[in-house]
Amino acid sequence: MALSLGQKAGWGLADMGIVVFVVVKQLLVLTYLTAFLGVPVGIAGFVTTAVLVFDMITDPLVGYFSDKTQSRFGRRAPWMFLGVLVMSAGMVGLFSVPAGMAMGANLAWVIAFFGLATIGFTMVAIPYGAQSGEITQDPKERSAMTGWRMGFASVGILIGGAVIPGLAESMGYAKAALAVTPLMVGAVWLSLWATRKAPRIETPATINLGGMFALVFSNRAFVVLVLLYGVMTLAIAMITAGLPFAALYLIVDSGDTALSGAASALSVLSLMFAAFVVGSILSQAGWVLLSNGIGKLGALIIGLLLYVLLLGALYTALPSVNVTAIAGMFVLAGMTNGAYQQIPWAIYPDLMDVTRRDSGIAIEGAFSAIWLFGQKLANALAPAVLGLTLAAAGWLETTTGTVAQSEGALASLQMSITLIPAAILFVAVLGLAFVYRPLAARVLA
Template identity: 20%
Template sequence: MSTQTTATSSAAAVNEYTKLNIPRKIGYACGDFACNMSWTLVGSYLVFFLTDIALINATTVGLLIFISKFWDAVNDPIVGSLADHTRTRWGRYRPWVMFSFIPMLIFNVLTFTTNLEWSETARTWWGLGMYFILALVYTMVNVTYSAMPAMMTRDTETRSALSSYRMTGAFLAMTVLSYATLRVVNAMGGGATGYRNAAIVFSLLAVPFFIITVASSKEVVTIDDTKTEKVSFIKQFKVLKGNWPVIQLAIAYLGWGIIQGGMTFRLYFCTYNAGDELLYANTQTLWSVMGMVGAFSVSYLVTRVKNKGTLGGVSFTLIAICSIISQFLPITTSGGQIIYYVMMGGVGLGSGMMLGNVFGMMPDTAEYTYHKCGVYCAGFLSTFINFMLKVGQAVSIAGAAALLDALGYVAGAQQNATVLFAMNFGSHMFIGLCSIVCAIALFAYKLDKATYDKIVADLRERGMAN
């Protein structure tokens, strides 16, 4: 009994509203740099790898991606709920990252491994199996990593700063991969061997960054389980009823997931419409650099607005404008490509601002839900919102691959006019239209800073927060 009292007193002595120092923020950010050695590699290159390197039919690839993404989306809330009920000396969420990142990196390599001497059926089942497992272990790492800020501090601006630093790390990883992936693939033999070896290089690069995150991120927020309503996994879904901050973020994430499908077309667009696959590498590098600028700027910009949703709405608006303009550029001319670089820089800036801001909004919904429903479930909320992201990805990426096949796409050949138009539309106009919907959802966001401060003050009065 005295041991429990001492532990409680010690926990209470910790400042749960701490403004974390820069080394701690950088340490946390290292985790998303490491995660993107898988996330960006898969998101940017897996569909192309499966269709043009593993030589799997595009419709089959679309089905493979859909099944894997749907599975990924389904296991998100399960992992989140399990993490919410985890109690260890390392915290709730940190041990999931600690013990899952090595298996994730192993399956990252296996997903980009194929053998052209196998039958297409064997290559398809191998691709499905490896990606299926990668999706699960990636969930175990990333959704718990995303939930950690809710336990690292209750200070809303510090949470946004963590998100800003995190996305700066993510965009740094995207910059590295955008510039280096095709170059490393070609330097290491090209084809299937080149892609496998590139996956090995990037997975090894991720290891020290994961270790830094685990070592430097400490969970200090304590939740009094005696004052938290005990609910089953199924009943947790009841906290979503009328929970508009969570619903609006889920809409934005669903939209961003759908946008990912459009972005799948970009490598095809640069390769076949522009006739230069390095245009993709170069513009994607610029996109990532500007994304870093946008993400890092959030730590300052968020202090200048009363509502984080406004910043997210502005970010999606910038993405929409630049994407729609890109639809109409003469991409085979030098002048058209120069403007294209500028537009992709704008899309990158908006993407960085949006992601850096929206990830910082997610932890605040934990207190809102705790106040509204009496259930603290940061992990569940994080995974539900990520569930919507992955549903959007599953539908749009699978749809993109199926659409190419239906329109007559042939890997490595001259494409017909309809396929070329679809590649352009999917890469640009489609992204612009989806971004407009996401902007509207975030402009309507009502959990502003004043409301959040009142919620936290009320929780403290009730003894539900320190």
């Protein structure tokens, strides 16, 4: 049965709420620790990574238990309904560190609430990813669903990357996080309501944990795609983690360009994210059309190669006092990033179908857990890699927002958000073309 437009769009809506937290944890936690709590950047990067590694441990368990859940609302909805509440509460608590505590107590507070928020995130994200393999088996329909998803995700990126930093400057991090929690909860709950009549698998899986994941790992094309998506995500996460520092030190508004007023009103960071989101939204329909025209894999490779070229151009443009020119480049970056955002998420459910077809067992939750593993590992590594890279170059922490940095430290930051991610993305392109393509051709033909 074909999905209605409302069901496709409704399914995509949930990602708006999910992505707000994803962007906040990638963009603001490291900066919050180093620029406002006075934690040395190397320690802050390690702490952020440690929490995200812990988060990965919960993925297989949530995937397993969601596959085995039986309720009148299906296997996925109960997890998502409760998980978004846990995620939101943890995010608010994360930025509510009481004043006057020692650094060790500050770290313990952040770790506890960050861990709670990531557990909630897993409770939402794993079942949500599993739904893409349950509610349709039509590859083109999945591309359309993912287009809607990434369109709403772009709005979430705008809120997490542009609105929350601006609110944080005016009202504080905790109040800013609290202000967006109704949107996060509402997006997930409205999505569940919109898809309540969509096709779903009611019968819980009976296979045990070991057998479930043995089936997943026997799908070699899927495993390779997971690894390559993790490589892509490492590049993007390094850019995201470094962007707040770039907005403070590498993109300085001269006050005399077309968007100087916007930069002054929103902050440079918020303006760059707004430009990025505009590009992403504009590109979504184009990536769907290109995927349907030349195939998802070909469209993804083209998008990543364009991303590599854009990052090279951005390296030559930084540091800059022309916020208008840099914002224009961020629009283009958002358009190329649209391929990374959308296409892998439309590919991996097709590989779920292969295992269900060959085994007769529906374990979409297990697939979703492993799919997110590569992404989460990359997101966990990126702050540590960036923190160690900047620390090696002599980066200085502060409690006042900015401090004079050495030329070497600034050069290290410049490479960390441009040339290094570009090289990582190019490695992913080679893997897609020469490792993944022949494996996928055999099972998806």
